[in-house]
Amino acid sequence: MAFMKTLFFVVYLLSSLLLLHSIATHEGLESITLSLIHPFSVHSPFYPGKNVTDVEKTNLLIQATVDRMRHLFPMTTRSQGKYWNGSSEVDDIAATVLEYSGAYYVAKVGIGSFPPVPGPKWLTYYLIMDTGSHITWVQCEGCNPCFPLIQIPNFPFSRSQSYRSIPCGHRDCPTPREDCYGGSCGFIARYSGNDGPLTRGTIARETLTFSSDISGSMAYNNLFLACGLQNNNYRFRQPNKIAGLLDLGPGGRGTPPIWRQVDQKRFSYCLFTSEQTSSKLHIGEGARLAQPQVMSTPLLRGSDISIAGIRLKLWGFFRFGGCVIDTGVPFTSIVAKAYSIVRIVFIRYFAQFGLQLYGSGSRPSGLPMFDLCFPRPPQGFRFPTMTFHFKRADLVVQPTGVFSVGSNYICVTLRSGDVTLIGAYQQTQHKFSFDLELGNTGTLFFAPENCGAPV
Missing domain, CATH: 2.40.70.10 (Acid Proteases)
Structure with missing residues (x-):
């Protein structure tokens, strides 16, 4: 324990x-x-x-x-x-x-x-x-x-x-x-x-x-x-x-x-x-990871988040609950107070391009059960990245790991929760390595990588 x-x-x-x-x-x-x-x-x-x-x-x-x-x-x-x-x-x-x-x-x-x-x-x-x-x-x-x-x-x-x-x-x-x-x-x-x-x-x-x-x-x-x-x-x-x-x-x-x-x-x-x-x-x-872009962070509490390069300064919300990386959770959840800020930032980002959040009255049928869903953006839309900031290391999640896109919608694949867990969907296209011998509590290494191989 x-x-x-x-x-x-x-x-x-x-x-x-x-x-x-x-x-x-x-x-x-x-x-x-x-x-x-x-x-x-x-x-x-x-x-x-x-x-x-x-x-x-x-x-x-x-x-x-x-x-x-x-x-x-x-x-x-x-x-x-x-x-x-x-x-x-x-x-x-x-x-x-x-x-x-x-x-x-x-x-x-x-x-x-x-x-x-x-x-x-x-x-x-x-x-x-x-x-x-x-x-x-x-x-x-x-x-x-x-x-x-x-x-x-x-x-x-x-x-x-x-x-x-x-x-x-x-x-x-x-x-x-x-x-x-x-x-x-x-x-x-x-x-x-x-x-x-x-x-x-x-x-x-x-x-x-x-x-x-x-x-x-x-x-x-x-x-x-x-x-x-x-x-x-x-x-x-x-x-x-x-x-x-x-x-x-x-x-x-x-x-x-x-x-x-x-x-x-x-x-x-x-x-x-x-x-x-x-x-x-x-x-x-x-x-072991051998890529030149490898970053490492000790297995300790604390993190922050950026969206489209804007730092949200959420350290205080993760101070006690920490953060969990869990491939058993498909999608990421964020502690409620931090999620409310992340939610506002995404709404404002899409509003710049005239895309308004689907509310209960305007939500089309057949959308995934996510909270943050918008009309599908036009061609050439610049999707934002989402970054988790750790001690001495930044995990940059590309748009493919942030959004679910359909024929008439785009949804942010996040949820509000009692704890913060980074799920498997947000971990894609990165290789993660856990060394439980390094440091007092162990060390996490990660680097961008094309993970797929034909079945």
Whole structure:
């Protein structure tokens, strides 16, 4: 918890959700390379279909952002009406977080050892890659209650030759004795308050395999894996392929995160907005940035914002709440008092060109559920950039990461919130590298980069 409190960027690496495609297989492994598939790609298990409109896809991302905020801050996230704005007075909510809209990345992971079955010697599962969690778990055989799972059985741990149970109270058990499940090392994973999803079960040692069509596979033996045996209040959209969670968090009361278990302390990622391209995640030495435009900032509190080069002097609004960089949140939220100023600046900017904010009476049907939407600008319109100012480093978000543009509208992809989180959409076309060894609290490096590669 002390680590979490000192972070300027609370690093929820990809809780958000990622599709794993490749990993190096050479001796003396120095880094893991993962291919990240856009959730709306035809290659994603969450592909919504070719008849889904761009506005419907955007609204899925908006709902995913709201769900994520409820997950991270269940006691402070507030509903804000039909559209995102900072003016509504409403009651606190603590809704179920795992009603997934399908606007996420997922991880494809091999679990267990089942020779002499022909082909792969493991079973492949889709896991939610979540750095807000402290447990890597999969739903196992014998669960009661269980959530529905198609195309793959609940993990048959009793038949896996690499499964090693851990007795309750054993020195190898990473959780306290009160979490024991029967006579075994156990865990409790609760999400979003007392009424949210809850998983209980056992913790064991198991082999996890990361696979690729191109580079083969790499198996890691004796990693901690939790078996979900009591899974309550999960409402995955059906038919469901998600079997559990893959932890890439900073650590806590639970199993060590995967990056720590494979003895790495550095990771990086680079996101792209297109559905036809893949992005990359690196864990280990491959996460270092070598570009000449690299900037760095310590992982401490504090930030400011500029729009179209105009500094808004918002340091005071971020002094206590800090700022979170979270790829699990599709769109950025800004603490309410700062958002109100950002909102005014955008309205004034568009007003210079005769473009007035759509109000409740003038708002056309079929617009995304954003607060700041305007008529589409004419050809040649100069879109403003948005810059987040950190200590010794500026993150310049290009217009493609600030606006959602349709045939008759342009919307600013921001929302008002109780905390400030820089979401995945605003992180696109930059490579971010987190080094948890440098400095007292770690260091963030980032640089502009064309992140996409053909799927």
